[in-house]
Amino acid sequence: MSHDQRESVCHKLSRELRHFKWREIFTWKLLKTLAMGQGLSALICGTAVTSQYLATEFHLDVPMLQSCINYTLLCLTYTTALCFRKGNKNILQILKTKWWKYVLLGLADVEANYAVVKAYQYTTLTSIQLLDCFILPVLLVLSRVFLKSRYRIIHYVAVCVCLAGVGAMVGADLVSGRDQGSSSNILLGDGLVIISATLYAVSNLCQEYIVKNESRVEFLGMVGFFGTLISGIQLGILEHVQVANIQWTWQIALLLCGFAVCMYTLYSCMPVVISMSSATAVNLSLLTADLFSLFCGLFLFQYTFSGLYVVSLMVIMVGFIMFNAVPTPNQTPEPVCEDGGHDNQAAEIDDERQVGSEVENQEKGQTDSSGKSLPAENGHGCVLSSVKL
Structure with missing residues (x-):
């Protein structure tokens, strides 16, 4: 970048900062969005903790079964609600006109969940945490192209600040020796994380468009319907042996129920937060989910604490507030x-x-x-x- 270009960027950034109405930044809407975003992060933490208990204590690794339970719950509630609607909002009318779009959306959502879980078998936790942030630049590009979102310099700076917070979190993991996972095939594992992040970006972008232009019930009903079909087929092909060999106990049943409740609540509430802000803003807020899992791990799994975790949390919060302070x-x-x-x-x-x-x-x-x-x-x-x- 030339000297003139650097001066132009600095001038634009300083102009954005001068036009800030600092007293109007911390509005009730921003605080509500921030609180709800952290609630979503807590739900993701719940899914992570229950999954880790199933894997470490009971040696149960059935990601498709867990996803299928979630999609089935969505289908039973929101798809059923669509069946009782009248007119063009009825499920039959939606399937006649847009069935193939929702098939692709359901496929993207199911495979995004599966790919990131599968990546843990091949690469390290550090790589997953870093590469999972690939969803942010993909969302920025897709939102700019398809939703015509008009981002400003301050938004890009805010994303970079949040990514710096993730870097501090990864650094804390390395300092505390928490570089878990496998390194059997790092290239394949990293590729799966990138694929998962891209599919998540596509799913979240479609979610934002449908929620703001159609309805939350339509999105959840269609994702639940096609997600149940796709995950059920994939479950029967890939995990039928593991499911048949499960030694059922009340602890396993309770952990699966806890995972299902957290995931179902996450899917139900996320469209509400996206309708208040945007898919990009929500994903910035969700960067703290790993930190919540780490704080829980201090008590449940005896993780080593590092002050960088607190620094990471504060930096991500600053970036999130910067991003939402200016409308897009x-x-x-x-x-x-x-x-x-x-x-x-x-x-x-x-x-x-x-x-x-x-x-x-x-x-x-x-x-x-x-x-x-x-x-x-x-x-x-x-x-x-x-x-x-």
Whole structure:
């Protein structure tokens, strides 16, 4: 990067900082998003702890069985809810028009879960923690291309700050000697982590679009339906021997139930948080999940504590707040008809400005023959409005 380019970047960053309304950063919405994001991290911690107990204490390694239980619960609740809907929101109408899209979405979600669990057999925990962050640049690119999200310099800086926090966490793992996992085939394991991160990014991007434009129930119902089919088939092919050989005890049943409850709650609540912010912001918040697991491991698995863990947590929190302090509106926000549809929540401010400008122009010169102001309309005849999701 040349000297002029560096000065241009520094100038843009300083301009962003000067335009910050620092007193308005810590709004109720930001604090609520932060708290809910950390709640999601706690749920991921619950799935990690229960899975580790199953693997270490009972030597049970059945990731597809665990995923299948989660998708089945989603199917029983949200897919059933879709069956009782009427009109175009009914499951039959959705399957007629968009079944192949949800097949691909379900496949991406199932294989993302399976690939990251499988990676632990081939590579180390340090590699997984680092490469799993690949989801962030992929999400930034996909959101910019498909959702037309308009990121600013401060957003990229915030992502880098969060990644620095992950680096501090990995450094603490190395200092405390917690480099667990295998190194039998590091190249294959790292490749599986990258594939998993990419598939997670695709799934989260689709989730953000569906939640903000269709409904949370439709996303969860379709993922539950096709996820159950795909994971059930994969379970029968890959893990039928392991499942048949399980020596069932109440401890195993309780741990599987705990995992299922945490995962089901995670899937049910994550669309709510995404609708309040974005898929990228939620994944930044989820970077603390590994830290929560580490703090639990201090008491449950006798992990060694390091002060870098606290530093990592604080750095990730700072990056998350920086990212959410500045909105990321769509580049070309689409207006919404009053009788249906949803606008992107991040474009709400731009919509309000556009509506205000339209109304002001009409008050100045655009009137009908009776002297009444005409409503501002877009090319499709829909009244421009700001819709809160």
